[in-house]
Amino acid sequence: MTELLIRNGTVFDPLNRIRGEKMDLAVRDGRIAESVSSRAKIIDASGMVVMPGGVDIHSHIAGSKVNSGRILRPEDHEKDVEERTSITRAGVGYSIPSTFTTGYRYARMGYTTVFEPATPPLKTRHTHEELDQIPIIDKACFPLFGNNWFVMEYLKEGKLEECAAYIAWMLNATKGYAIKIVDPGGVEAWGWGRYLKRLDEEVPHFAITPREILRGLCKINKLLGMPHAIHVHTNNLGNPGNYLTTIETMDCVADLASSGKPVIHVTHVQFCGFTGNSWLNVGSGAPEIAEYVNKHDHVTVDPGQVVFGDTTTMTADGPFQFLLHKLSGNKWVNVDVEGETGAGIVPFRYRRSNYVNAVQWGIGLELMLLVKDPWKIYLTTDHPNAGPFTSYPKVMTWLMSKDARARVLARINKNARRRLDLGGIEREYTLEEIAIVTRAGTSKSLGLKKKGHLGVGADADIAVYSIDVASIDPSRDYEDVRKALAKAAYTIKNGEIVVKDGEVVATPTGRTYWVDPKVSIDLMQETTASLSAKFEEYYTVRMANYPVEENYLESPARIEAVAEV
Amino acid sequence: MREIVLTVKRALNVPVECLEVSPNSFSGKSLDQIRGIEIWEGNRRCRLNDIFQVEEENSSASDELTVGIVGEASRIRKIGYRMTEGSIAIEGDAGMYLGEQMSAGSIIVNGDAGAWLGSRMKGGAIEVKGNAGNFVGSSYRGSTKGMKRGTIIVHGNAGTEVGCWMRNGTIRIKGSCGTFPGMHMNNGTIYIEKDCSGRAGAQMTGGRVIIGGYVPAVLPSFNIEEVRERVKVGEEKIPGPFYVFTGDLNENGNGKLFINVAKNPHLKWCEEYLE
Numbered sequence: 001m002t003e004l005l006i007r008n009g010t011v012f013d014p015l016n017r018i019r020g021e022k023m024d025l026a027v028r029d030g031r032i033a034e035s036v037s038s039r040a041k042i043i044d045a046s047g048m049v050v051m052p053g054g055v056d057i058h059s060h061i062a063g064s065k066v067n068s069g070r071i072l073r074p075e076d077h078e079k080d081v082e083e084r085t086s087i088t089r090a091g092v093g094y095s096i097p098s099t100f101t102t103g104y105r106y107a108r109m110g111y112t113t114v115f116e117p118a119t120p121p122l123k124t125r126h127t128h129e130e131l132d133q134i135p136i137i138d139k140a141c142f143p144l145f146g147n148n149w150f151v152m153e154y155l156k157e158g159k160l161e162e163c164a165a166y167i168a169w170m171l172n173a174t175k176g177y178a179i180k181i182v183d184p185g186g187v188e189a190w191g192w193g194r195y196l197k198r199l200d201e202e203v204p205h206f207a208i209t210p211r212e213i214l215r216g217l218c219k220i221n222k223l224l225g226m227p228h229a230i231h232v233h234t235n236n237l238g239n240p241g242n243y244l245t246t247i248e249t250m251d252c253v254a255d256l257a258s259s260g261k262p263v264i265h266v267t268h269v270q271f272c273g274f275t276g277n278s279w280l281n282v283g284s285g286a287p288e289i290a291e292y293v294n295k296h297d298h299v300t301v302d303p304g305q306v307v308f309g310d311t312t313t314m315t316a317d318g319p320f321q322f323l324l325h326k327l328s329g330n331k332w333v334n335v336d337v338e339g340e341t342g343a344g345i346v347p348f349r350y351r352r353s354n355y356v357n358a359v360q361w362g363i364g365l366e367l368m369l370l371v372k373d374p375w376k377i378y379l380t381t382d383h384p385n386a387g388p389f390t391s392y393p394k395v396m397t398w399l400m401s402k403d404a405r406a407r408v409l410a411r412i413n414k415n416a417r418r419r420l421d422l423g424g425i426e427r428e429y430t431l432e433e434i435a436i437v438t439r440a441g442t443s444k445s446l447g448l449k450k451k452g453h454l455g456v457g458a459d460a461d462i463a464v465y466s467i468d469v470a471s472i473d474p475s476r477d478y479e480d481v482r483k484a485l486a487k488a489a490y491t492i493k494n495g496e497i498v499v500k501d502g503e504v505v506a507t508p509t510g511r512t513y514w515v516d517p518k519v520s521i522d523l524m525q526e527t528t529a530s531l532s533a534k535f536e537e538y539y540t541v542r543m544a545n546y547p548v549e550e551n552y553l554e555s556p557a558r559i560e561a562v563a564e565v
Numbered sequence: 566m567r568e569i570v571l572t573v574k575r576a577l578n579v580p581v582e583c584l585e586v587s588p589n590s591f592s593g594k595s596l597d598q599i600r601g602i603e604i605w606e607g608n609r610r611c612r613l614n615d616i617f618q619v620e621e622e623n624s625s626a627s628d629e630l631t632v633g634i635v636g637e638a639s640r641i642r643k644i645g646y647r648m649t650e651g652s653i654a655i656e657g658d659a660g661m662y663l664g665e666q667m668s669a670g671s672i673i674v675n676g677d678a679g680a681w682l683g684s685r686m687k688g689g690a691i692e693v694k695g696n697a698g699n700f701v702g703s704s705y706r707g708s709t710k711g712m713k714r715g716t717i718i719v720h721g722n723a724g725t726e727v728g729c730w731m732r733n734g735t736i737r738i739k740g741s742c743g744t745f746p747g748m749h750m751n752n753g754t755i756y757i758e759k760d761c762s763g764r765a766g767a768q769m770t771g772g773r774v775i776i777g778g779y780v781p782a783v784l785p786s787f788n789i790e791e792v793r794e795r796v797k798v799g800e801e802k803i804p805g806p807f808y809v810f811t812g813d814l815n816e817n818g819n820g821k822l823f824i825n826v827a828k829n830p831h832l833k834w835c836e837e838y839l840e
Contacts, residue, residue, distance in 0.1 A: 075708035330709075 002495055003028050003036040006462065009045030010469050012432050013052065014440040015453035019432050020469060025050065027460040030495035034456055043497075047468040048489055051435045052452050053112030053461030054392075055442040058231075058267050058302055059383040060314055061102050062116050062130035063141070064123040065343040068333050069096045069312050069384075072345055076312060088504050095311040095384040099133035104504045105390055107136040110463025110488035112510075113443075113451055116141040117180055117231060117267065118316045120337040121148075122541070124174040125548050131512055132554040136498050138451075138461075140513040142231055143174045144316050144341040145217060146181035147188045150534060152206045155216040161565045164220045165527035168517040168563060173547035175514040175556065178228040178446075179221050182316040184213040186235050187342045190319035197236045199248050210235050211252050218253040218263055224517035225561040227447025229265045229300070233272075238320045240276040243285025247292050250299045257298030265445060268304025268382035270364040282356055283419050284363045290370035293377070300445055301371065302380040305364035305395050306357065307387025308408075310349045315385060318342035339538055350387070352408075358416030360386075361408075366420065368399055369427045374436040378445065393485035396438070399429040401478040428475050431467070447559075448513075464490040511557040519563045567592075567629070569599060571617035573636030579607035580660065581616060581641045588630040588651025588670060596621050634659070639679065645672050648689065661698065664691050667715070680724065683717045686734070690716045699724030699743065702736050711750070712736070725762075728755045731772065735799065747774035750820065756798050760828075768813050769820035775803065779828050787812035787822055789835040796823050808835055 004027035010020050026036040060066055070077070073096060080093030082101055091101030106114055114134075119127040119141040131139045145151050145167065154163035167179065185203035186196040192204045199211040214232065221230045230253075236245040250266055257263045266272075275283040293299055315321060318334055321344025325332035332346040350357040364386070371377040379396065383389040397404045402425075409423055417423065429437075443452025450459045466489040467474075467481055474481045487502025498506045528543075535543035550556050569591055583604040591599055600614035613619060630651040634644065639658035648667040655663075655672070661679035664672045668687040673694075680698030683691045685705060697719045702712035703726055711730030718737045725743035728736050731750040738746075741759040748764075751771040760778035767784060775796055787810035795802045808829070810822040824832065 072707070074706045075704075078705055078708075 002030075003040035004043060004460070004492065004495060004497075005036050005040040006043045006045050006050060006464065006492075009048050009050035009464060011050045011454065012435040013454040014432055014436045015444065016455045018454070025454060025462065027462070027492070027495045030460050032454055032456050032458045032460050043464070043490060045464050045490075047466070047470070049431060049465045049467045049469065050454075051110070051463050051465070052439045052443075052454050052458070053463050053491065053493065054106075054110050055113040055439045055446070055448065055452050056106070056111055056380065056389065057115055057265075057378050057442040057446060058117045058304075058380045059114050059389050060116060060118065060385070061114055061134065061139070061383070062099065063119045063127035065118075065314050065316070065335060065345060066096060067126070067130070068335060068343075069314050069345045070098070072331065072333055073312055073347055076310075076347070085504075087507060093388070093390075095388045097388075099130050100135060103135035103137050103507070103510075107491050107493070107499050107504060108487055108502055109390070109392060109485065110465065110491050110499075111137065112461035112463070112491065112493050113138040113448070115139065115177065115446065118182060118343075119143050119174070119176070120316070120341045120343070121170055121174045121176075122337050122340055122539075122546070124176065125552070128175060128512065128548055128553055132509075134510070135507040136493055136504075136510055138510040138513065138557075140177035141174075142178045142180035143170060143176035144180050144182055145170075146184040146213060147186070147341050149188075149206075149339040149538065150531070151217070152185070152188070152203065152208050152213065155212055156206060156208045160216065160219060160223070161523060162527050162530075163216065164223045164563065164565050165519045165523045166531065167220055168224055168519045169524065169528060169531065171514070172516055175512065175548050175550065175553060177513055177515050178226060178231050179217055180231045180233075181214065181217060182233040182341065183235050183237065183319065184210040184232075186210065187316065187318050190322075191336065191342070195319055197239070197245070199235060199245065199252060214249065214252055215256065218256050222256065222263065223565050224519070224563045226515060226517065227559060227561065228445060229262045231265050231267060233267055233315065233317060237272045237317055238323060240274045240278055240282045243273045243275055243288055246272040246285070246289055250292060250296070254296060254298055260297045262300045262376075262445065263298050265300045265302070267302050268380065268385065269301045269367055270304045270306060270360055270386060271382070273363045273367065274359075279356055282359050284359060284366055284421065286363045286366035287370055287421060290367055293371050294373070300376050300378070301367070302378040302382075303364035303367045304380055304382030304386045305368070306350050306361040307381055307391040307394065308350045308352050308357070308361065309387065310347070311384050311387055312345060313348045313385045314343065314345040316341050316343045318344045320344070321346050324348065338540065352412045355413045355416050358412035359419060361412065362416065362420035362422045365398055365405065366422050366425065368437070369422075369425045374429075374433045375441045375444065377437060378442045379434075379437045390486075392438070393482045396429075396434055396485055397474070397478040397482045399437075400431075400434065400474040400481065402426065402428055402475065404478040431469070431474065460492055460495040462490070462492040463488050464492075509555050511555045512553050513557045513559060515559050515561050517561040517563045519565050523565060568622045568631045568633060569596075570620050570622055570633040570635060571613070572620070573634075573638055573641075574616060574618055576637065577606070577616070577640040579640070581606050582643055583613070583641060584643055584646050586613070586632065586634075586643075587645045587648035587653065587667075588632055589647075589649045591632060592630050592651070639677070642679070645670075648672075658695070664689070667691075677721070678719075682719075683712060683715065685710060685712065686715045686717070687713045688715045691718070693717075693719045693721070696721035696740070697723045697738075699726055700729060701727045701738070702731055702734065703727075703729035709749070712753070722759075727757070728753065731755070737798070741778060746776075747772065747820070750774075754798055756803070766813060766820050766822045768816050768818070770813070770816050770818040771820050773821045773823065775807070775823040777803070777825050777828070780824055780832075783810055783822065783824065783832065783835075784813065786815045788814065789838050791839065792826060792836070793823070808832060
């Protein structure tokens with residue numbers, strides 16, 4: 001069938017320990033192959049960098065809250081309109097692009113796989129409908145479990161196995177990929193007008209603490225043999241002094257780790273890495289958090305790097321969004337989803353001149369630079385919370401070039417500049433490290449065996465950037481590097497050229513990955529029997545109508561997990 | 566002075582959107598180049614020439630450029646979009662978004678203007694001899710950035726939400742207006758010479774709304790402050806007396822609402838609360 005030969009590229013493939021070697025890559029039938037026939041189409045990649053396609057671990061691209069954000073912000077779309085071409089459809093941006101535009105823009109940057117990190121289980125049908133409309137890229141979504149009534153009830157009663165079976169049923173029903181926990185117990189408590197600020201405070205009416213929820217779900221994650229660790233948005237997010245909560249959250253599952261495999265991924269740490277005790281003396285907790293991450297192997301993180309400018313914040317953390325709405329005076333919407341979870345959306349502008357925003361910008365970068373092992377940290381902007389995903393190339397240049405950082409640092413709020421350690425950090429990422437934090441590391445963390453590397457048999461998702469390593473020094477020529485990263489010379493998805501010279505040339509349909517943990521039949525039968533009674537009691541939908549059928553998805557890709565129960 | 570006159574050639578059944586009909590986009594262009602400017606008729610791309618007869622009058626070397634529009638132009642949108650200099654004179658009616666985001670220069674309309682007149686304008690002057698639609702000098706939907714500077718004068722009536730999210734500048738409506746003038750405004754002046762349908766200054770945080778005619782009621786989130794004999798708009802002193810209210814207290818606002826005393830006898834009860 002289709003064959004490609006990518007010739008003479010400078011290949012960065014960290015998982016296979018290829019560090020910028022000049023070599024040819026053969027592609028056959030959507031996979032990387034040993035060799036191809038002489039009929040293969042040849043791509044001349046001499047003077048270009050070749051990497052696996054980008055894998056984004058955390059980016060809010062689809063689902064009910066993303067769509068509420070679109071409805072809330074007509075002014076966001078008005079300023080960024082993309083005309084249709086003979087291949088692509090028309091669409092709008094900027095911080096919450098329409099579905100088609102999301103796919104095109106990711107592909108243009110050489111990204112081929114994106115994970116939507118928060119979907120309310122009940123509304124996941126909508127999430128899948130939107131994911132199906134996002135062309136080119138592969139995707140998956142993480143259902144929310146941190147404030148789920150049934151989960152809290154099971155855990156309180158110590159029914160770990162039943163809870164595991166329930167989650168297995170839910171992942172199957174929602175076609176989800178991993179266990180997402182947002183502000184464990186906190187969203188529920190806020191429904192009763194309270195804030196949970198510590199891991200050991202009780203959730204009203206459930207007599208369970210965030211610590212117990214985290215530990216319970218972490219154990220279940222292991223019982224179910226999930227490919228990814230629990231994906232955690234911490235309690236107390238967005239409050240000064242919360243870096244302690246973050247470290248405590250990481251530490252509370254430290255003893256559950258075995259064989260050095262990470263058991264917890266703490267996401268957008270920038271939002272939960274504040275020191276100080278008020279907005280006036282907020283500082284960066286990045287050094288302390290980085291020190292913890294450097295010393296422990298059970299945790300991985302991503303920064304949620306702030307990019308100055310206008311964006312839309314959206315999270316399942318309703319309490320935090322309410323706080324932000326009060327602080328900024330901007331409009332907001334709030335959604336509550338039938339005892340499963342909630343969400344809030346607030347438009348926000350990060351300003352260089354604002355002390356807190358400037359510190360936030362610094363925290364993300366400090367964290368990226370102070371965590372020594374790039375396999376433990378992944379690049380995100382928590383799109384669109386801290387900035388749209390289209391600013392990834394800019395963030396990458398900040399990592400690769402001290403000059404690029406210094407240029408921004410010189411223009412931020414001067415008190416923030418004085419407060420941050422960022423100016424004194426010399427480290428500059430190499431292209432290999434960039435490849436780790438944007439593709440190899442994320443694929444490894446997500447347990448995607450065929451992504452994030454270019455070994456024989458891997459999916460032929462490849463990004464080719466016109467960066468000539470012989471003449472371009474990313475540390476000095478960061479502007480050229482940024483442009484090259486923003487517009488891939490070629491993006492290849494499943495062996496098909498989808499982007500050429502930064503323009504979309506084909507729009508195939510990407511797969512939707514989902515995890516199907518297999519628990520014992522007896523346990524599953526027992527659990528679903530008791531579940532249906534709960535459904536009758538709590539839900540507006542019957543249990544039988546709740547699951548999203550596999551054939552409802554345009555291109556499902558099931559990953560079976562072998563559970564221990 | 567150079568004057569370019571655009572005459573509408575034929576009846577227009579669908580909206581026409583022109584982002585480049587303004588003195589600054591015409592200046593330095595030959596007549597043929599102007600004729601070739603791209604515009605949209607509905608979902609079809611066409612040239613200025615397809616819809617307008619483009620002619621030049623009084624050609625001389627002066628920098629000042631005037632654009633004249635003749636004929637039925639009420640379906641033509643965004644005339645004077647981002648205009649920075651010169652002037653536009655429209656013989657008949659103009660469509661929506663006239664003078665959107667303009668920063669300098671002047672626009673005169675002899676007929677009516679559509680909705681979103683001078684929306685997000687940053688400077689310059691617009692004068693409409695007829696009526697104007699809704700959202701005069703307002704922000705784009707969802708945005709918090711309305712008119713920033715400049716002057717809009719409407720000789721007839723205006724619709725609802727005059728000066729929504731207005732940040733500064735002056736709007737003067739010589740006729741009446743619909744509901745919600747000065748909604749969310751935080752600075753500047755809106756002067757309605759005749760009546761207003763109500764809810765003036767809802768959620769305003771600053772600025773002034775002056776109503777010379779009848780208002781059904783004042784929002785309960787406004788406080789009566791005083792009765793003032795006259796109020797100054799630009800250089801002109803408008804004779805009153807006026808009730809002066811502050812609000813909107815729901816937004817911790819410090820906006821001022823001036824309501825003519827003589828035309829609103831039903832508001833007499835407010836006087837009880839004056840010291």
